[in-house]
Amino acid sequence: MSASIIAIDAMGGDYGPCCIVPASLSCLAEYSSLHLVLVGQTPLIEEIIARYPGVDRQRLHVEHASEVIAMDERPAQALRGKPDSSMRVALELVRNGRAQACVSAGNTGALMALSRYVLKTLPGIDRPAMMAAVPTMAGHCHLLDLGANVDCSAEHLYQFAVMGAVAAETLGTVQPRVALLNVGTEDIKGNQQVKLASNLLQQAAGLNYIGFVEGDGLYRGDADVVVCDGFVGNILLKSSEGLASMISSRIEALFSQSIGSRMIGALALPVLRRLRTELAPAQYNGASFLGLQGIVVKSHGSAAGEGFQSAIRRALIEVRENLPQRLHGRLEHLLL
Amino acid sequence: MSASIIAIDAMGGDYGPCCIVPASLSCLAEYSSLHLVLVGQTPLIEEIIARYPGVDRQRLHVEHASEVIAMDERPAQALRGKPDSSMRVALELVRNGRAQACVSAGNTGALMALSRYVLKTLPGIDRPAMMAAVPTMAGHCHLLDLGANVDCSAEHLYQFAVMGAVAAETLGTVQPRVALLNVGTEDIKGNQQVKLASNLLQQAAGLNYIGFVEGDGLYRGDADVVVCDGFVGNILLKSSEGLASMISSRIEALFSQSIGSRMIGALALPVLRRLRTELAPAQYNGASFLGLQGIVVKSHGSAAGEGFQSAIRRALIEVRENLPQRLHGRLEHLLL
Known part of the structure; x- marks a missing residue:
């Protein structure tokens, strides 16, 4: 099976990186064709990774992002005021083709606003x-x-x-x-x-x-x-x-x-x-954002490790099935 | 305590008079100041009453209505096509002052349409x-x-x-x-x-x-x-x-x-x-219809005897508290 690369917003959610990083490492161990890019504050993320021996660093990359979007931050503020947020950088990895999906447990409104802005919607949506x-x-x-x-x-x-x-x-x-x-x-x-x-x-x-x-x-x-x-x-x-x-x-x-x-x-x-x-x-x-030119899965903000892993699995299925491409193909015939 | 007179749509609901009449008789026995008017097909209602000995007929009246509104009937049809339905006759008893409240387990849309038509809304509503x-x-x-x-x-x-x-x-x-x-x-x-x-x-x-x-x-x-x-x-x-x-x-x-x-x-x-x-x-x-010049309580269509009795009790409280009058008083001050 060909490799799937998923960008993880490691800073979002009620529990933040101390929950998201271990959940991501579990998924990495579970799926040998999975590659992950953990996006957020590098020192913090590396410190957590270091606690887990035997991590396959060939398939794990850490991408630095200096800012974090708070759970109660207004979407407009997240969009305009934080160009280097972990959420935005993760979405940009998808747009630039460096990842095939983004998973975040962060602020829903901000994730929707940033997804639309960074990835754009499919034609007709x-x-x-x-x-x-x-x-x-x-x-x-x-x-x-x-x-x-x-x-x-x-x-x-x-x-x-x-x-x-x-x-x-x-x-x-x-x-x-x-x-x-x-x-x-x-x-x-x-x-x-x-x-x-x-x-x-x-x-x-x-x-x-x-x-x-x-x-x-x-x-x-x-x-x-x-x-x-x-x-x-x-x-x-x-x-x-x-x-x-x-x-x-x-x-x-x-x-x-x-x-x-x-x-x-x-x-x-x-x-x-x-x-x-x-x-x-x-x-x-987790919940899928549908209608974007890219795959975005939202994990519940209060999801503990197991919940976040399920969101990653959902993203993995959507990558393998190439959901945006399938949507695009069907929408051409069905949209008014 | 002064007498309260409640008009019962005896024909409505999924179970009809065979459930509504006995439930009404139980309430009659429970509250000595309660008077009931059972509205619907007299022979059928009287036949059910006859099965229960010891009913205080001083406080129980049967009012004939020849038509029944079906549970799936369109409100407009119920309004225009059935001038002698049990639901409408029960509401008219309230309008004419012969009863202080109406309780029905019938078609919700029809009950709302008929209530508005027969009783009218309070000023400002x-x-x-x-x-x-x-x-x-x-x-x-x-x-x-x-x-x-x-x-x-x-x-x-x-x-x-x-x-x-x-x-x-x-x-x-x-x-x-x-x-x-x-x-x-x-x-x-x-x-x-x-x-x-x-x-x-x-x-x-x-x-x-x-x-x-x-x-x-x-x-x-x-x-x-x-x-x-x-x-x-x-x-x-x-x-x-x-x-x-x-x-x-x-x-x-x-x-x-x-x-x-x-x-x-x-x-x-x-x-x-x-x-x-x-x-x-x-x-x-049961549920109260608020904003009418009269008291109407809707019992769930599938409510069995106990549920219908609760709806009658709710109507009784609203009668004793004179809810429409209280609403009218407060609305005068609060409405725009």
């Missing part, structure tokens, strides 16, 4: 979208957009649907069922954008568009790709994270009320922990 | 909103709008916030913390409507407006009243129902995999059932 996997009764579905675009026209939703379908195929779903998220499944339901987008999708050839899906239908597994604007997607994802976390806490509280239930609780704990991991897939698996 | 309680880590919060209005301006969100605050006070929360649902908590986040609504709310005197809350903040209990447009609210509520239901199924499946975990599962079942009930409060407690 107005705005990139962010897509992640959500668990369902039937397995999982791909949900997009997750917060990059708070105001969307029908055309944007249409573009997201096309990109989501191609990306889902790339990630292994055959003929993915594509649906628009709505407040009902009948044609008359929904706001103007959703109704118009549905009309556009009904006319798209080669797309397995199945119509509207509701919030409960999403978790029932009624569709493989669920499309909505970034405002709705972000609120759905975050409220789901909040609810899952509340349920976990309630279960623990319920199981600690009496000696009898405490015993059951102790026995049930491993089962519940497994569930908790399954319920936070965005946190666990 | 463009659109009624639908509000229900959602469980949080801290207890519960009131979420509105839940699907009545899919496209909302900043002024509509402002009106919902004012109505939500007054209704939450009526239902027992002191100085409720009011928040707008958004994709971030910083001022720059969100779409135009949400940003403008936030500006309006910051200037509202006598309202405990605390700013933006995110999807996870809602379930953390960061606010008592959470305001959003009906598209977002409906998707949040239905996806939460779907997720809670998926988690319950997963837990059951996890607990049935081995003999050891099956034993734990059997022991844990009562605990998990209690949780399931807590997680479906809209299904369980």
Whole structure:
């Protein structure tokens, strides 16, 4: 298998390099064809690497970047004020062909703004979208957009649907069922954008568009790709994270009320922990930015080592499948 | 305590009169000052009543209505094509002063359209909103709008916030913390409507407006009243129902995999059932239509007997607290 080179923003995320560097080294050991470029403050990164013996330095390069984008920094400020940020330098490696993908756990808004500025969008795409996997009764579905675009026209939703379908195929779903998220499944339901987008999708050839899906239908597994604007997607994802976390806490509280239930609780704990991991897939698996002339995967800011490794694996699949090229090929036929 | 008269749409909901009539009779027995008017097909309703001995017919009246609105009927059709539907006749009893509230488990869109047409909105209110309680880590919060209005301006969100605050006070929360649902908590986040609504709310005197809350903040209990447009609210509520239901199924499946975990599962079942009930409060407690010149409570279409009784109790509180009058008083001071 030919080598894949991935640029890592080693400074981003809630935990920073002390979490990202070890996670990157684990992936390097796991995939012999993987090359990594760790971008950030060289002395700090080298100090962490030095703690791990046996690292294959032939496949590991450190690229210096003097600045770091804070998690609460405004995207405009990150774009204009920090030309030498680790995030930007990592994206520039992709643009210059020195890397084939960028993975970052940093500030989402800044990563989106910088990705658009540095890599540009594919022809015909107005705005990139962010897509992640959500668990369902039937397995999982791909949900997009997750917060990059708070105001969307029908055309944007249409573009997201096309990109989501191609990306889902790339990630292994055959003929993915594509649906628009709505407040009902009948044609008359929904706001103007959703109704118009549905009309556009009904006319798209080669797309397995199945119509509207509701919030409960999403978790029932009624569709493989669920499309909505970034405002709705972000609120759905975050409220789901909040609810899952509340349920976990309630279960623990319920199981600690009496000696009898405490015993059951102790026995049930491993089962519940497994569930908790399954319920936070965005946190666990990373999200793809779709519609760019390059591959960018966002790892959750609070993702620990395992989560960041999953984001690198996701980037690796997209590199091997050449996702931007596939998107470009399909978009030429499907875009209006 | 003075008598409260509630009109019941006896024909609505997934289960119809065979569920709604017994639930109504239970409430009648529970509250000695409650009077009920069951609206629908008299022979059918009387036949069900006859099965229950000891009903106080002094406080129970049956009002005939020849038509029934189907759960999938279009609101416009329900409005124009069925002048003698049980839902409409129940609302007319409220308008004519023969009842003080209407409770229905029927078609939500039709109930909203008929409520607006028959009862009219309060002065200054463009659109009624639908509000229900959602469980949080801290207890519960009131979420509105839940699907009545899919496209909302900043002024509509402002009106919902004012109505939500007054209704939450009526239902027992002191100085409720009011928040707008958004994709971030910083001022720059969100779409135009949400940003403008936030500006309006910051200037509202006598309202405990605390700013933006995110999807996870809602379930953390960061606010008592959470305001959003009906598209977002409906998707949040239905996806939460779907997720809670998926988690319950997963837990059951996890607990049935081995003999050891099956034993734990059997022991844990009562605990998990209690949780399931807590997680479906809209299904369980009903939703209030706010902003009308009259009280309307919507019971979940699939609510069984207990759920419908909770909706009647909610209507009873609103009657005793004279919610429309209180709303009218506060709106005069707060509306723009």
